[in-house]
Amino acid sequence: MDRVPITPRGYEALKKELTQLVSVERPLVIKAIEEARAHGDLSENAEFEAAKERQAFIEARANELKFKLGNADIIDPDKLPRDRAVFASRVLLANVDTGEEVEYQLVGPDESDIKEGRISVASPLGRAIIGRRPGDEIVLEAPAGKRTYELVEIR
Structure with a gap:
């Protein structure tokens, strides 16, 4: 296992x-x-x-x-690399169209809680963020249409 x-x-x-x-x-x-x-x-x-x-x-x-x-x-978030998004990373995203910023922590499905800013690495957005670096563009095909984010910072 x-x-x-x-x-x-x-x-x-x-x-x-x-x-x-x-x-x-x-x-x-x-x-x-x-x-x-x-x-x-x-x-x-x-x-x-x-x-x-x-x-x-x-x-x-x-x-x-x-x-x-x-x-x-x-996984201790304090011991993670800050150059790319990995499990437990905290990321700051900016919506390219609106400029709105959101912060999420990438967690497992058992921990995810969107209201608390924790999204699952298995979610569409979580999968799109993993491995990305600050400055990278993230395109998400959402039910409401395509959304584009920039990964501003890994905290």
Whole structure:
């Protein structure tokens, strides 16, 4: 299995979610199952079915998080080259047509949050930015039409 790049912030967020699932959510759902069982006939017990479905979700997500954490390759943004855009880089882009500037950090799919300025390296824009250098032009075919950016700076 290949290692999966992740920022320290993203790694900590996955660890926090796993801890929440295992130490808070799992005990709550076990208690809910026990309480639903106490109501008797399980064949027509909606509370029991809902609790079992929640338990299955929690266990699946916990296993997924353990796998991701076990295969994580933590990339420290402070130790990255500044001459080209790579995973975890912070880039400043300028829209060639409007002059509007936006800053993004290139992250993995589990960390992406456009509102926080984190875009996935797997997204169309993320793929277009990777490997580029300051001064390079980036052309993105968007649903609303073609957009052209200049990579102003790698921070």
